[in-house]
Amino acid sequence: MNAIENLNEIRSRIAEAEHAAGRPAGSVKLIVVTKTFEASAIEPLLAIGERVFGENRVGEASEKWPALMGQYDGIELHLIGPLQSNKVRDALGLFDVVHSLDRVSLAKELAKQLERDDRSGFPRLRVQVNTGEEPQKGGIAPDAVDAFLQDCGSKFGLDVEGLMCIPPFEDAPAPHFALLRKIAERNRLQQLSMGMSADFETAIKFGATEVRIGSAILGGR
Numbered sequence: 001m002n003a004i005e006n007l008n009e010i011r012s013r014i015a016e017a018e019h020a021a022g023r024p025a026g027s028v029k030l031i032v033v034t035k036t037f038e039a040s041a042i043e044p045l046l047a048i049g050e051r052v053f054g055e056n057r058v059g060e061a062s063e064k065w066p067a068l069m070g071q072y073d074g075i076e077l078h079l080i081g082p083l084q085s086n087k088v089r090d091a092l093g094l095f096d097v098v099h100s101l102d103r104v105s106l107a108k109e110l111a112k113q114l115e116r117d118d119r120s121g122f123p124r125l126r127v128q129v130n131t132g133e134e135p136q137k138g139g140i141a142p143d144a145v146d147a148f149l150q151d152c153g154s155k156f157g158l159d160v161e162g163l164m165c166i167p168p169f170e171d172a173p174a175p176h177f178a179l180l181r182k183i184a185e186r187n188r189l190q191q192l193s194m195g196m197s198a199d200f201e202t203a204i205k206f207g208a209t210e211v212r213i214g215s216a217i218l219g220g221r
């Protein structure tokens with residue numbers, strides 16, 4: 001199977017999962033995760049009109065995407081990996097959406113940049129929640145998210161649209177997706193970034209609005 005066939009297959013599975021969950025067709029956005037893949041592997045997808053992509057490193061994305069953006073209009077790029085404070089400026093120039101707002105110091109840095117620049121072109125934001133409370137993983141602890149969101153708005157002037165999580169590898173993902181949805185609902189957030197190659201159908205059942213899928217489309221890394 002090549003990437004285009006895989007993409008078509010994933011799109012139909014997303015449609016089926018939307019239908020099974022009683023959700024409107026097209027309510028889930030597919031983010032094709034292209035980390036570690038070179039431009040030559042991504043181009044066939046661009047050529048057939050795919051426009052929404054995710055990368056997990058600012059440096060790698062800066063090397064790959066500006067040239068592709070020069071060739072293809074309307075690319076929407078999502079940062080799904082950790083953002084170091086010293087990379088914020090680079091990230092703001094490149095990404096349309098940042099899924100990894102995961103600490104106070106980053107919120108502060110983003111606010112600083114927002115003061116400097118104007119709001120147009122500032123990325124849309126999701127707060128990463130460490131639903132499994134794993135020490136090695138980024139994200140706000142579930143019981144601290146409400147206060148963090150409060151601060152993002154009132155202290156830092158950041159407009160957060162949603163939440164993101166990566167369930168622990170060894171856990172069943174459903175309880176993590178359910179928890180993320182519950183936190184989003186009580187904070188009236190619209191966007192739920194959850195679900196990867198192995199678990200996106202479950203995520204859609206639990207209300208995902210964005211799924212991040214890499215290996216099921218582009219192959220193993």
Ligand SMILES: *Cc1c(COP(=O)(O)O)cnc(C)c1O
Pocket residue numbers: 033035056080081166196197198212213214215216
């Ligand atoms: C790599 C990655 C994905 C995609 O994972 P696959 O299993 O290849 O679909 C999704 N989200 C994040 C945060 C990632 O780093």
